[in-house]
Amino acid sequence: MSMIQKIADIPEELLYQVPKRFDIVGDIAVVSVPAELELYKLPVAEHIASTRGNIRGVLNKVTKLKGEHRVAGFEVLLGDIPVIIHEEFGFRYRMDLREVFFNGRLAFERQRVSSKVRADEDVIVPFCGIGPFAIPAAAKGAKVVAIEKNPHACRWLFENVRLNNVDGNIHPILADASDIGSFLKARFDRAIIPTPYGMDDFLEKLLPFVRKGGNVHFYAFKKQYQIEELMGQYSDMGLDVVEHRRCGNIAPSISRWAFDMVKE
Numbered sequence: 001m002s003m004i005q006k007i008a009d010i011p012e013e014l015l016y017q018v019p020k021r022f023d024i025v026g027d028i029a030v031v032s033v034p035a036e037l038e039l040y041k042l043p044v045a046e047h048i049a050s051t052r053g054n055i056r057g058v059l060n061k062v063t064k065l066k067g068e069h070r071v072a073g074f075e076v077l078l079g080d081i082p083v084i085i086h087e088e089f090g091f092r093y094r095m096d097l098r099e100v101f102f103n104g105r106l107a108f109e110r111q112r113v114s115s116k117v118r119a120d121e122d123v124i125v126p127f128c129g130i131g132p133f134a135i136p137a138a139a140k141g142a143k144v145v146a147i148e149k150n151p152h153a154c155r156w157l158f159e160n161v162r163l164n165n166v167d168g169n170i171h172p173i174l175a176d177a178s179d180i181g182s183f184l185k186a187r188f189d190r191a192i193i194p195t196p197y198g199m200d201d202f203l204e205k206l207l208p209f210v211r212k213g214g215n216v217h218f219y220a221f222k223k224q225y226q227i228e229e230l231m232g233q234y235s236d237m238g239l240d241v242v243e244h245r246r247c248g249n250i251a252p253s254i255s256r257w258a259f260d261m262v263k264e
């Protein structure tokens, strides 16, 4: 049995390292325990679980998001964590976080965008992951094409489409969105593009698929000083930037920015 069983056993000089923030996905807490607390990660997990009544398990994020599937490495600190069911604005998403990308902090952004979707629209969502942008749009009655390259994420997407009863309105495609010209001919009224880091060029590739007057919600990871020049570039591409907003920091000076634009 471990000698260290309680948070109180952590030496005073390390206490400030105990994470005060963690994410909740479904009933699982997701935390990044600093390397200095390696010996104490079980009591840290128990402490986190004790802060709320409904935490079933604790995952430690041991590597950052990696590769094109943007999946982090996790270890299970507490509980038996097979599949997580996360609820967001009335929708349910099943997933295994060890296989897919999911960020619950984007819930309000997703709600903001889906509130603009109308029932008569054709919507495209490249980089759709397990479906948190695509499924609410389909629930509004729109016809949605959702593209995802990670086969695990695509499998969860299919399951979540059924779980949320939007089968009739979503066409999920397991494909590399960069090849979009080779498998898609349709045109869309709205594109929701939760771009992975480093794929800004994709916007230009997608624009021919958006109808004149159509809406584009594009996400990019940028520093504040880059935003003005970026909006100039979008304007040169024939996009009217209606709104732009910061929606989350990903590094000390880099944020995720949302650009709501209309194709002129």
Ligand SMILES: C[S@@+](CC[C@H](N)C(=O)[O-])C[C@H]1O[C@@H](n2cnc3c(N)ncnc32)[C@H](O)[C@@H]1O
Binding pocket: 068, 069, 070, 101, 102, 103, 106, 126, 127, 128, 129, 130, 131, 132, 133, 147, 148, 149, 150, 153, 175, 176, 177, 178, 194, 195, 196, 197
């Ligand atoms: C930033 S995540 C966004 C996921 C989802 N939209 C969400 O909000 O949870 C990016 C997603 O794009 C997928 N992806 C990365 N490169 C891709 C590509 N070339 N074609 C299609 N999907 C890709 C990743 O597997 C990942 O699921």
